[in-house]
Amino acid sequence: MALSRTRVSTALLALSLGLAATGPIAQDSLQDVMKNRGLTEKDVLSASKTYTPTGGRDEFLAFSSGGQSGQVIVYGIPSMRILKYIGVFTPEPWQGYGFDDESKEVLAQGRIHGKDITYGDTHHPAITETNGDYDGRYLFINDKANPRLAVIDLHDFETKQIVVNPFFKSAHGGAFVTPNSEYVMDPAQYAAPLSNGFVPLEEFNDRYRGGLTYWKFDNEKGRLDPSQSFTFELPPYSQDLSDAGKGPSYGWGFTNSFCSERYVGGNERGRPPFEAGCSSKDTDFLHVTNWKKAAELVAAGKVKKENGAYLIPMKQAVAEGILYLIPEPKSPHGVDVTPDGKFVTISGKLDSHTWVYSWAKIKAAIDNKKFEGKDPYGVPIIAINDVLHKSVNVGLGPLHTQYDSKPCVAYTSIYVDSMITKWDYCEGKVLHQLPVHYNVGHLMTMEGDSVSPDGKYLVSLNKLAIDRFNPVGPLHPQNHQLIDISGEKMELLYDMPIPLGEPHYAVAIASDKLKPGVRYKSGWNSRKDERSPWKTRAGREKTERSCDADGKCTVHVYGTTIRSHITPEIIEVEEGDTVSIHLTNLERAEDEVHGFAMYGHNVQLSIEPGKTASSTFVADRAGVYPYYCTEFCSALHLEMQGYLLVKPKGYKAKAVSLKEGTTYSQADYRKQVETNIATQGVIDGVVTFITSHNFKDFPTVVALVEDATDQLGFAEEAKAKSEAAAAKKDWSNAMLWANQWWQYQVKTADLGLRAKTHLEENGAKKVK
């Protein structure tokens, strides 16, 4: 048996000479595959429209709400591959979200009446806009169940802020941004008292209310500013979705509603259920609000605060001319301003027509004070016949409309008929209808609610899967169907199951508008976007213990992670200590994330390159608690481990020194050094290969070379330690440090081989 170290060097050498694998060779013809898999020509065409080869990029990224999973889902279009679940309202350990101290602070902002809320019901994501166009800076997402709104930074895809609505008890219809992200619209859903106390249902008409919050967004800070936000008090109709005006309708907002009957169910007492009483009229009410003028009133000190936040009473809104109602088709879900801001379309699920409202006509009615009456709360009602541009028979149970890049072209999701209707909102005619499977809720076109939709694709967010996929038990996935809208007729391309959560609404942005980072500045608190006070650097790691006057002690560990060790590897504390472990990931290389898990204490961190993440817990039980890296980061990832030792109170150590499990001789040391010298020769060979090619034209390779250079630097440090120990004839430590030196060489070789493969596969050229 030859020894392993030598073998490795031989294998490395073979690879560096290019003896490795050749590329794959096609073994079947397309005809064979089609026959075997039962594919039609149309299927192969669809496949070729979505298939994205290894390393390919998607043209669009979709951000979908995760519904009651409390997350946001990110996927690529047209590949329909899910790229990330972002933790927002629900703790998620892979991301360390709700586990590290830093993200716990974000979740704590979302407490309701002092209580931690451990999930959300996310509904409508919205991307920040500049001049009405998506700018890809931030994403907003609401929680319907516990009315809250969160801010996700699209630089790192992390949740940075959660705000709690000061008035509402549910809020379905947010988030929708104004054209320069001045405000985020967030209306209430089920009517409730705006105060927190109990109010009997008998006082529903008088003391239950709806509302619409305009959250102020600080575009500089990238955070919502509750102190500058304001809420319209609205009648107890269940407000629903919203949209902000643009172009000619800039400065105004539109919010629809259902159950304007103000019905209160109680089927347990023999009353007809809510579903009957909330769907008995023929129309509901569209709410038209003037946020620009409202903001001026706030700025002028003319709006009072309740519950610590600005509230514009209905009476004031009516008096100031900033609140109107217009009838809308029954049980609508979606109010969608056209890209030019001239029209607003609304579909009601219990009307087969989509109604197209003319903003010019609405504005004229407002300016001329031409109303057909007032609602029971004194809000002026504009007559539908005064403002209707068209009413188009789109199908049974129409829901939500998005726009095409082509002028006047819209798409509406049709719930009961399970289809998408393509239609012309200028001429008021249906252009094409395509069945979907089954029962679509919202739909999404590319940047389809901005001033300049991108066309090309449409996604149908279907609520059922039933027979579309392999069965996985009584709880099915949802089904997002990708549809090609580039031609005259829509074409169904792909069915994508949603494996976790029930998306409600989604938005898609051209992916070249996003410029996510791959690392943080070293020692970064990513949630606060500032240097962490708990950061540390290589060689400066330390553990500090301090006790207060009552004898309560706190241990702060300032540690680091790097391929393949955590520093410190042993942490000793006393039973009852509060322990705060702060780890800075020293890596700079893309994707070199380290995790940190510990037995029995709910400790689980995800530490991306540069990040400092912290975990605080009470070591309430004497014992031995292993910890380790949870992200497979390197060949010796499993060896990236350590122990928390919790000593009993008052424990006195015996004067026993550690007995080595294995000791090493001078011969062991020499053998390791020989291996290392051979390995260095191999590395030099790979380096020669790389530098003899135009590697600087390949950013991926440049990054790998940087990383490899770092690793070789670490190898040099270990080599020096090894030689120092050898000089003292401490052969065990000489051997161990020589091995550490070799470990860094292996990491270097790993990077070099990846770089070499990349160059070979991407047509790098030899240079002089």
Place this chain on the structure above:
Amino acid sequence: MALSRTRVSTALLALSLGLAATGPIAQDSLQDVMKNRGLTEKDVLSASKTYTPTGGRDEFLAFSSGGQSGQVIVYGIPSMRILKYIGVFTPEPWQGYGFDDESKEVLAQGRIHGKDITYGDTHHPAITETNGDYDGRYLFINDKANPRLAVIDLHDFETKQIVVNPFFKSAHGGAFVTPNSEYVMDPAQYAAPLSNGFVPLEEFNDRYRGGLTYWKFDNEKGRLDPSQSFTFELPPYSQDLSDAGKGPSYGWGFTNSFCSERYVGGNERGRPPFEAGCSSKDTDFLHVTNWKKAAELVAAGKVKKENGAYLIPMKQAVAEGILYLIPEPKSPHGVDVTPDGKFVTISGKLDSHTWVYSWAKIKAAIDNKKFEGKDPYGVPIIAINDVLHKSVNVGLGPLHTQYDSKPCVAYTSIYVDSMITKWDYCEGKVLHQLPVHYNVGHLMTMEGDSVSPDGKYLVSLNKLAIDRFNPVGPLHPQNHQLIDISGEKMELLYDMPIPLGEPHYAVAIASDKLKPGVRYKSGWNSRKDERSPWKTRAGREKTERSCDADGKCTVHVYGTTIRSHITPEIIEVEEGDTVSIHLTNLERAEDEVHGFAMYGHNVQLSIEPGKTASSTFVADRAGVYPYYCTEFCSALHLEMQGYLLVKPKGYKAKAVSLKEGTTYSQADYRKQVETNIATQGVIDGVVTFITSHNFKDFPTVVALVEDATDQLGFAEEAKAKSEAAAAKKDWSNAMLWANQWWQYQVKTADLGLRAKTHLEENGAKKVK
């Protein structure tokens, strides 16, 4: 403006006559698409091998661990579409997992030292086996961080049981089942005291230990039986993966290890890190255990208990001849018994060779007591040269091996080289090598660790994504690459990002072996697999309040959900009451799940058809708390709502009756009845279409027709109530019940239209 109700009927009629959408028409040629998207012929071939048209089925289902997300991921092969995330160790609200009382009981089984653990680090899933072949009944998954093992029932894809290891402080290498699922192997990882107290690291060699638990599985009950399980005490080498013998090696188990140096790091004190000290020898130790004989010792009362569980001390295991060691390549990860049970392959990450052990030779050495010595704990060591069949140079950093359907063919993942090596373990030669992107951990072939692997596909579980996908911030997805292994050369087909979690290992089963259910028996506690004491039926809903001697009161709500209402719609309790809401989903239709969320109380249930789910909380604050259905179940899903009213203590209601928001006249009632009669005509038309075709040949349609028949029955009930109210000239209630009747008609039409579309799209034939 014509009224909406009439419009709907007209639209329904148009559809029932077949005027709906036509199918999509291809607009581009394949050549155009290839040119536009930059696809090669090879890409189109790969696309056609994975693309699965709408409604298509995957041949295999993969179950992947979710790593530190604490979940299990289910995806289809070859489509590589993720179908489900199953909550296991981490609460997940979409599934109600860790939110409903029933699943909270499962999670509570996994408490460590009385503490709720809110995540897990899942590693190795294993499917139950019969005669060494996957049988698709149950799935096991371990938690490395907090050593636990969970049981998932593949009938409903739900977690049913969690057991806590009585000895270990971490456990990486489970779960691996014996050939008839008699036991599940679950070895320790980082050495620690087997007791719970503190033991100083200076006593590492003497008092820190490894171990291997054989969990007894009760195949009848589908649950692990801790009382019949036993653990081998093992030396403080970090035990790692395992595999059970089969065929000639049946009755034996194999477990590898790393850091058999017994090195204890401490880089904070200047010691070389664990990674150096744990990789300095040339070999580690394979542990060979005889579980069959061990089980006999347990049954014979010859094994003592510690910590309440059977523990076989090393001394006893050696004396009984059921524990042996054999050297293995350094830092291995994966010990894999060949399908015929004759060989065992092991790769060490720091050796470029995979070693093939002959079971016949191992057995001969054991039988002949031919050992090269003993380890420091007295365990006999078998010499490697006595048992080695082959040693094959597979590449740099080999890790894990899986088998092909072809005899002698194996695949090994090569970490440092980032490639898959296909090789022959009989002849000991490399057959082909294929680069992957990048740095593969485990790999998976179809049923590749069973007695009869299925060949066809291989998935490379890559740990990095870097440049493979659109960037989504510093935390990248993982990348599972699908590889076609049907031919002589492997071919890369598809890159699948893993959007949540870091999968470690996966298993794939032929999907026709799985028969998941779509509904539960009515009133079912799915976690206990028994009728829930809290079940109720339609019309039997009730709310019961009782107080104990101290005045502490509990309210039990026995409620139901059905399209589109919750019963009860109003729940009244008093501040301080403990409230338990138990909801039974009355639906029988596939995929008709209802959710239940309530403001401010962390209430979020997922109630699949038939299930009874419960939520218990303290109503500690007077107020108004809306609740609603969180799964988009029907057109009037948003109206599926209600209120919890928490009255202040001692609150006395005023004698005020509810004032209706809207009242209805005889004319309103008559108009609704006319609509309903017209709608019934349309439904009859759809029914005629369906029954005039061979719909009984389509199970999907049969199910839809059953559901539609149920809905029509509900419509009849509402109609009767409407007529009763009309007889009393109570026009408001007559109108509301007539509308409810219509709502059921709309649900019927929805189902009928879905059935009609299905028949049209699937070539149903006209019958006489």
